[in-house]
Amino acid sequence: MLCISGMIWISFVFLEGQRISDVFWLEESSSYNTRAEKYREGIGYYKIFVDEFAGEKIFVQILDANSNIIEEQVIQTKMSVGYFEIKDSKYHAKITNIAEKPVRLEVEFGETRSHDMIPAGSLLLVGSVLMIIATYVKMKNYRIAQPDENIS
Numbered sequence: 202m203l204c205i206s207g208m209i210w211i212s213f214v215f216l217e218g219q220r221i222s223d224v225f226w227l228e229e230s231s232s233y234n235t236r237a238e239k240y241r242e243g244i245g246y247y248k249i250f251v252d253e254f255a256g257e258k259i260f261v262q263i264l265d266a267n268s269n270i271i272e273e274q275v276i277q278t279k280m281s282v283g284y285f286e287i288k289d290s291k292y293h294a295k296i297t298n299i300a301e302k303p304v305r306l307e308v309e310f311g312e313t314r315s316h317d318m319i320p321a322g323s324l325l326l327v328g329s330v331l332m333i334i335a336t337y338v339k340m341k342n343y344r345i346a347q348p349d350e351n352i353s
Contacts, residue, residue, distance in 0.1 A: 203328025210321035220311025227259075227298040227306055235310050236293040244315045245287045247294055250307040254279035257300035266291040275299070287312060 221235055237245075251257060259276040263285050271292070272285045285292075294310050 203324055203331065205328075207321050207323075207325030207328055210324065211318050214314050214317045214321060218312045218314040220309055222307070222309045224305070224307045226303050227296065228303050229298055229301055232295055232297040233306075233308075234293055234295050235308060237291070237310055237312075241287070241290075241312065241314070241316075243287050244284055244313045245292060246282060246284050246309075246311060246313055248280070248282045248309040249276055249296070250280045251276070251278075252305040252307065257298070257302070257304050259304065259306070260297040260299050262295045262297075264293055264295060265289050284313070 219237065221237055223235060225233060227233055245263075247261065247263065249259060249261065251259065256277070260273070261276060261281075261283070262273045263271040263283075265271055266289050272283060274281070274283055294308070296306065296308065298304050
């Protein structure tokens with residue numbers, strides 16, 4: 202019960218985080234910017250899903266308020282998730298299509314609220330340890346009948 206409670210709590214904390222979602226077509230050699238403000242210090246994330254993936258390349262940059270590059274990555278998979286450290290309250294993602302044809306993208310950009318997950322993670326850890334201990338106690342005295350090897 203502790204494990205299930207911890208998982209549900211973590212899910213609710215994550216879902217309460219601020220995020221921006223968008224679905225759009227990105228023409229070849231064009232870019233799309235998404236901005237986010239009022240993030241708390243912690244860990245941010247971006248999730249990019251390429252619909253009808255056929256080997257296209259997408260270039261993603263995460264920039265802070267002063268346009269300094271926090272993270273950059275070339276995506277060559279159907280779905281990609283990346284994480285970055287939030288120190289400021291304003292960030293934006295610049296997504297560029299470096300493929301030779303238009304691409305339909307689903308983008309999600311937000312915060313994980315990882316600091317708020319610590320109590321829920323602790324509850325999950327305690328439940329997991331108790332489950333391991335209970336399994337050990339039950340298995341400690343369990344004996345399996347073995348056939349005699351030296352039957353003459």
